[in-house]
Amino acid sequence: MRAARTMAALDEIDVGDHVCWLMDPVGRFPDDADAFVSDGALFGDKVIIIGSAGATRWATGPDRDPRRPAVVVIDPHSLEESLLTVVQREARRADREGFRTVRVLTEAIPRSRGASPSQSLLEGELLLEEFAAESGAMVVCAYRSAHWDTLTLNQVMCVHPQSLGSWSSGPGFRMFSTGTNCWSVDGVIDSEGAEAFAAAVRAALTHAETVRLRFDRLQLIDAAGMRALADAVMDVPGRTVHIEGANETVRLCWDLSGFAVPEVPVEMIP
Incomplete structure (x- = not known):
């Protein structure tokens, strides 16, 4: 793997x-x-x-x-x-x-x-x-x-x-391919990496109507990361993101943050 x-x-x-x-x-x-x-x-x-x-x-x-x-x-x-x-x-x-x-x-x-x-x-x-x-x-x-x-x-x-190489700083996550239009997200998405995460999601959505993001190996996504995801998807009309492998805490926080609405085309797949 x-x-x-x-x-x-x-x-x-x-x-x-x-x-x-x-x-x-x-x-x-x-x-x-x-x-x-x-x-x-x-x-x-x-x-x-x-x-x-x-x-x-x-x-x-x-x-x-x-x-x-x-x-x-x-x-x-x-x-x-x-x-x-x-x-x-x-x-x-x-x-x-x-x-x-x-x-x-x-x-x-x-x-x-x-x-x-x-x-x-x-x-x-x-x-x-x-x-x-x-x-x-x-x-x-x-x-x-x-x-x-x-x-x-x-x-x-x-x-x-x-x-x-030597990186003085950088995002705490990686997003890499695990299949056609499917991306595994590994690490931590916080306020420091939120902008990079949004840019990566927008880029992935450019070539596919539906993108799958695997959260199996994601350690943490905070409020800034969730906001970045929601904004990125809404920035590319007609596209949808399916979140797979998210734990119960992530799913609950997504709902409580008000992102589980039709205006945000992100689906949490059980």
């Missing part, structure tokens, strides 16, 4: 992991991921590197087999279709070519330094999360703290089950 965890190094990655990697300020991408790329050959995995001029040395090495390339470099700015579509196609090709799985390595680059949070960024991360869960791919998303504001980093971190 997939579970949230903190990693000390990229070599701890496992099949189906989706890692948020906060790079060191002086880190180099993709050079600091040499071991992750090299392990692809060791385990028989195909490596997909997205958006790095420095990655061409892996794709053009002397031992490269053009009929079965073990490393593929994708320029996201030259694509005529979605990045996920291209990655999925490469994953299918890797399967036909006999690779065990694919390793996806990408660095998120904002359009400008200090860019504000982007809903499309979260939506893209959720699509990659579903891809990793469904295909067994290993996906690493690198972020530099100097390039993003704290709110954005908190939001993207909460939709990655695994994290790597």
Whole structure:
């Protein structure tokens, strides 16, 4: 079963992991991921590197087999279709070519330094999360703290089950895929993580009329978290959230807080 965890190094990655990697300020991408790329050959995995001029040395090495390339470099700015579509196609090709799985390595680059949070960024991360869960791919998303504001980093971190790097602060929960349009919520959703939770729910609702949230492993959701959930669902008209696995305390607090009304399309499933 997939579970949230903190990693000390990229070599701890496992099949189906989706890692948020906060790079060191002086880190180099993709050079600091040499071991992750090299392990692809060791385990028989195909490596997909997205958006790095420095990655061409892996794709053009002397031992490269053009009929079965073990490393593929994708320029996201030259694509005529979605990045996920291209990655999925490469994953299918890797399967036909006999690779065990694919390793996806990408660095998120904002359009400008200090860019504000982007809903499309979260939506893209959720699509990659579903891809990793469904295909067994290993996906690493690198972020530099100097390039993003704290709110954005908190939001993207909460939709990655695994994290790597030094975080001074962050939300106390993770939301990760456990099936089609189904997300497990692990940890604590309080006032500090409420805004990130609302953003993640809105992003999930963008691609589905009904989203299932599993609360089996949720330790706590306070009034701010419940308000964030209600507001997020009402922000996306025509969508519904089903809460599954919530304990009696959560269900009772939801009712007593006045959210169990038709205007809030959230259903607590027994």
